[in-house]
Amino acid sequence: MLKRIGLTRGDALAILALLIVAAIGYAMTIATARHASDSGRLYAVVRVDGEFYAALPLNEDSALDVNGHNVLRVSGGAVFMESADCPDKLCVRRGRVSSDGQRIVCLPNRVSISVETQTRLPGVSERAFDGASAK
Numbered sequence: 001m002l003k004r005i006g007l008t009r010g011d012a013l014a015i016l017a018l019l020i021v022a023a024i025g026y027a028m029t030i031a032t033a034r035h036a037s038d039s040g041r042l043y044a045v046v047r048v049d050g051e052f053y054a055a056l057p058l059n060e061d062s063a064l065d066v067n068g069h070n071v072l073r074v075s076g077g078a079v080f081m082e083s084a085d086c087p088d089k090l091c092v093r094r095g096r097v098s099s100d101g102q103r104i105v106c107l108p109n110r111v112s113i114s115v116e117t118q119t120r121l122p123g124v125s126e127r128a129f130d131g132a133s134a135k
């Protein structure tokens with residue numbers, strides 16, 4: 001069958017190798033482009049009792065009071081718990097977080113802050129993000 005279209009086994013393997021390299025290159029281009037667009041849209045997503053409370057874009061400095069118990073602040077592309085009335089203060093000592101997937105948790109007040117990209121939040125509408133950034 002290979003002989004009929006004038007290709008040797010070596011030619012066929014070379015073509016196959018080229019196709020694989022091209023496919024990998026294409027996949028990497030897509031992955032890189034997606035990463036670039038996501039990295040500009042990192043949010044500090046605040047949840048209280050597991051329920052969505054607010055999302056603050058990490059590229060805008062802001063502060064948020066959570067139910068009068070916790071104050072978190074976004075500054076310089078990172079988020080941290082500025083103050084809290086919990087007894088352990090573990091959330092305050094956690095320090096600054098800025099990478100996708102990092103979390104700050106205040107167990108006594110049932111507040112969690114996680115750094116997430118908007119695209120990974122199917123349950124949160126665009127409106128919720130707009131509302132949070134307008135605060």
Ligand SMILES: [Zn+2]
Nearest residue numbers: 084086091106
């Ligand atoms: Zn705490």
